[in-house]
Amino acid sequence: MISDPAGQSATSSPPQASVNPLGDELAGNRTAQPCALVIFGATGDLTKRKLVPSLMGLAKDGLLPASFAVVGFARRPWSDEHFRNEMLEGVGSFGRSDTRASFEALSDSFSYHQSDFSDAAGYERLAERLDEIDQQLGTKGNRLFYLATPPSAYSVILENLAKSGLSRESEGRFSRIIVEKPFGRDIATASALNEQIRQGFDENQVFRIDHYLGKETVQNILALRFSNGIFEPLWNENFVDHVQITVAESIGVGSRGGYFEESGIIRDMIQNHLMQVMTLIAMEPPSALTADAVRDEKVKVLRAIRSFAPEEIDDATVRAQYERASFEGTEVNGYLEETGVAADSNTETFAAVRLCVENWRWAKTPFFLRSGKRLPRRVTEVAIHFKQPPHHLFPDASPKPNVLLIRVQPDEGVALRFGSKVPGPDMRIRDVRMDFQYGTAFGAETADAYERLLLDAMLGDGTLFARRDEVEEAWRIVDSIVAGWQQSSARPATYAAGSWGPNAAGRLLGEGREWRKP
Amino acid sequence: MTTIAGPQLFRTSAHAANPGELQQALTATWQELGAAGNDVARAVTINFVAVGRAGSDGAAATADMQGALDHLIRRSPARAFLVTIDAAAARPAVEVRAIARDRGSSRHVLLESIAVRLPPSWSPHVPGLVRPLLINDLPTHVYWADDWHDSAAFDAMRALGDHTVVDSRRFTLPAVQLPELHRARTTGGPVTDLDWLRLRPWRRACAEGFERLHFLPGTTVQGVIRHGRGGTSTATLLAHWLESRLGAQLALEEGETPDSALENVTLRFAEQELEVTRTGSCVLLKASTPAVCYLPLRLPGSRGNEGELLAAAIDIA
Incomplete structure (x- = not known):
């Protein structure tokens, strides 16, 4: 036996606890924790042109967690297959070079959830679906919600996320939300939006995205x-x-x-x-x-x-x-x-x-x-x-x-x-x-820019938000x-x-x- | 002179020279870059020195380096010395060329490539040939693109730079040479092994596997690493790592594939199993305990491209 070729000493840990003896391979860089990303408005342009191509850029660079899933949430009656095909097309047209292969490797982790944004039952089914994904893919109960909808839909989505309990964090599981601009159209509407966000999410769970940053x-x-x-x-x-x-x-x-x-x-x-x-x-x-x-x-x-x-x-x-x-x-x-x-x-x-x-x-x-x-x-x-x-x-x-x-x-x-x-x-x-x-x-x-910001949100780093x-x-x-x-x-x-x-x-x-x- | 892939890149013709006329050859290259009245500015951010040996078929270990350099300079524009020691060479031969990015009326030099082919008797002269032409104030990265028997030659080249890169996949006696390499790390400047970077998806997949299993310190782990016919060194490197981290007892098996990549890693302990298998451009992780059989996970495989790995090695340094 020789010492670690990376030149680092082995991790010591309490004798009785179950440990990951190779855990530093996962924590040593900016790879995010396992999680499921739920995109509201998944049939829109932003998802196809920016979000999914950016995710595949992260995958190409080895920065996505291995246990990772994307759930598209929207009203249109798409199947998982249709959703995947649309996203593949987006990656091919708008992604960095060589990211199609990343999508093909990860496409099984993409699924589609059809529901109206105002349908409370749709959120209950979403919660069940996410629990299944935790079991199947090891996403560990971590959720990241992305509001890629017109601002007019924010209110009802935020309300339902809070009511369904999906916004709650517990036992080391994170629940975060990414909100796209505009954040209101004046201070009154911005405060109202922020107040509504606060009903379900603490400020450290909220990531207001300005892609310039x-x-x-x-x-x-x-x-x-x-x-x-x-x-x-x-x-x-x-x-x-x-x-x-x-x-x-x-x-x-x-x-x-x-x-x-x-x-x-x-x-x-x-x-x-x-x-x-x-x-x-x-x-x-x-x-x-x-x-x-x-x-x-x-x-x-x-x-x-x-x-x-x-x-x-x-x-x-x-x-x-x-x-x-x-x-x-x-x-x-x-x-x-x-x-x-x-x-x-x-x-x-x-x-x-x-x-x-x-x-x-x-x-x-x-x-x-x-x-x-x-x-x-x-x-x-x-x-x-x-x-x-x-x-x-x-x-x-x-x-x-x-x-x-x-x-x-x-x-x-x-x-x-x-x-x-x-x-x-x-x-x-x-x-x-x-x-x-x-x-x-x-x-x-x-x-x-979306690559960096999506990764930061997964890592819980709000510096650029x-x-x-x-x-x-x-x-x-x-x-x-x-x-x-x-x-x-x-x-x-x-x-x-x-x-x-x-x-x-x-x-x-x-x-x-x-x-x-x- | 020709324009190459990417409308903005411009490659000069090769300027042949004797070793004593390198500066003049560089000047001629710059004159060619500016011949159309362009402003020419150097944009290089590193010195890069690659040293290899020509094989018995005359193919140089550094021959692939021109292609790798195209990848490298996308990330780190460089003044690059490609030194090939060639037993068939009767006398030294040098070729200088450059690649620049056209930006309107100006050209930014991304690569000044100085390819040197030397008979073995010239080996001791390499540092003296290279050192005067290293650009001041830029970090120097030395790439030892060869097997590794001659520690003195390695040390002489290593002394030229701030950071040394090796590729242990080229090692023919890995059981001996890998520990030697590890010892070399403890003295002098930093050393990065490209094969260690190449193993990143396998290391990550094993680590992901242990996230799903219940491992207690002191548990005996047994396993098998199966590799392609040219992959003994890579498999040995991974085995050393797993042994050092897990105390694992590992067997290496040579598989059927002709390449040097790994094929499969299986680790077992306390009725639990972790298996990582290469599938196309991915690695596939399967993990199971007596209670749970997890769905397989796909992780991106190594890009494996020498230039990209070199760029990553230089970034890390």
Whole structure:
């Protein structure tokens, strides 16, 4: 006999207890505990395009527990076989390379449960089915519920999960729920939803998913700031002039006009994605990389942003709608011409907001958040604009301020713009860029954000999920903006489809600053 | 020069050189990358040195490495030295080539490959040949792609890098060499065995099996590991692990399949049984106690691709 080839000593344990002598093989990495995942709304696009392909990505990487099952819960009269075929098609079309084989290996673990969301008996049958799966596959009573339904169905599902006892945790068995955005449409509805969730689930059982937080480059904000010594000393109002966060989409509202009329870009993008990214940029270093330590710091950022008074809105925000224009060689509709949009709609397709984080670190550094549809390209980025040097040593040169650019998508990476001497006898300065490309340095195929988030939910790690107080604080700020717009008699500004937004957005920045054109 | 699979990748032609002209060959490669007016930037994140030996048929142990490198650089762009010691080589021969990703007007170099073929008499010169061309400030990973009889040569190569990778599947005397390898781990920098990574699905399946069984410390476990005709070393590695963890008494059996993979592992104790079997790209776990016979579980098998395993080994390091 020789010692362990992995170089680790054998696990010791109490002499009488039954033990797994190889248990460290299961606990040594981020493989989740055995569990059954129940997807409500399993016949919808999200399940086919994102959830199941992401699960198979996890399986490919050996990160799914061996004892694992998926139960699709929906109204349509599908069989297990039909459900599996649909999911296989989804994995083939939307999954990472080589994940079809993973699905084929695991397809027996997929089953379908037909029921109306409001049918209490359907939940009792679900509980029985899950007990059977525990016996057959060893999922140990652990449940993860995923609300992949329209928000209108959340209430009845939450109520039935609570009534049926499926939300209860006991004897080391977990029961968790993943909720998709939108988390309400204002602070009142968000609080009501959170209150309903609380009837069945404690906060540590709840995982509010904002897929932006699952993106590698968003997580890299934490790594960039807190694993390097050079950035954090500069990360404050003494050195940072302002921060621009942009989430731009080139598409219009398309067939989602009816939905978009109810939300607008401020609810659809700024309340969640942009504010989440902003909190990661502005937060203080957490004491540990634990869910509550990180989220405590994020929520402090939101609490440091005052609600807007109605009279401040015109100065601190810009809203606009795209107009008919030639875009990418085609004449595209203006927003008011889109299907499902009212002819006199005031719903904004572009918004820019100046937020002031009123704390010691950021007191004089504004954060500019901008998002819009029908902008020139799909891009998400954070640009940290540093201040000019205090003394201009090179009078003939006019270098632009240094910018640290965090590109979330596409071309994920980090770039630093700085001035450099142009070779030659004169002291001429030109801006150059030092560029780190994520895809080049770490490979082209990165996991989908949902992979990371599903795995974290299975592991019970809420770091990359929004906590109740974060969601409600973000709504508090957004509600004050929406209220100001509603009280204003001015209509939204306009911008040509394919442009970077209305001219009015420029005045938001103030003297000497420009919006980036990423 | 040609564009290869993936519209964004560009591969230069091979630049032949003498060992003393490696720097010039690298320069020529870079000139080719920038010949169309592109900006060229190095994106490599590691130095990688693979050392192998040509077989009697002239095939080099490192010959497969070009393919493995294509996988490796998806994860870890590298300056790579592929060193082959070849008894049939009359004099040293070197070829330099590069792969870059096209990004508009710029090219990011993902691989600078320096393939070196040397007669055995040149073996002692390998570290001196490689060391001056290692890129400063990048970690160096050495891959010993060979059987392992000559500890001095191994140690000399290991001293070049921060991390050493071996593949014990290549070992011809595993009963002797695996303990040697284990001893080598206790000195110097870290060593990763690709075959240990390859065994991950089997280790995991055995661990999953014990989740379902009732094992008391001190229980006598007996078992059989059945392997393909080239799989003695892999089976021995798994047997050593199970012996160290379970105190198991294990027999190795050679099966009918010609490859080096495991076929089946069976462990028995106290009327309980755990069986792991290779089925296609998966491993199938069956576990039973006197009271319960669990439904079989399928787990993904090893991807087994040398390049992906190398990338994983480098990630772990």
